[in-house]
Amino acid sequence: MKINIIPEWMANLEEEDLSFIKRFILASGSLKEIANQYEVTYPTVRLRLDRLIQKIKMSDDIANEPYISLIKRLAVNDKIDFETAKILVSEYKKMKGVE
Template sequence: MEENNTPRWFSELTQEEVAFIKNFILSSGSIKDLSKTYSTSYPTIRKRLDKLIQKIQINERKDNDTVVKLINQLEEEGKIDQDIAKTVVLEYSKSLNCLIID
């Protein structure tokens, strides 16, 4: 969690993804209604929703990932530089994001 209690997965969403989630909620979770809002097909909206679900799951995994925890621990103990720790975690996170299926 960040200092303002916003979950990290939420802070990593794009503005477009946040708008999509907002529209999803406003349509009471109806993919059919959402497809009308976006003037696109049900399968297209379903695919977009599935990608968002995957993104959230991967970000949740990052929060509990042993590799990320180890890097953070090494940085806290002064065994590696903060910039190096950030770079390693960022690159590792990018590799996890590759798991999102198009």
């Protein structure tokens, strides 16, 4: 009997992200091949993969720290820069006594 349970990190991704992951796997992890398929440069694919990695990591933080998750989501979506996000997260952790 097959049970379809989608992991939370995967359920939080957009359809386009899931399509990218599928292509990445089918290309045996070759970013060069993915760049050819999407007709973009290697650095563009690398950036997209890095952002996807951040989205997946972020989903692990949601349950534990909603504020940190919000800051990371803003950074991943280019609403704030990563340096600002790091400062906000660091200060938040200091206030909470986590760091």
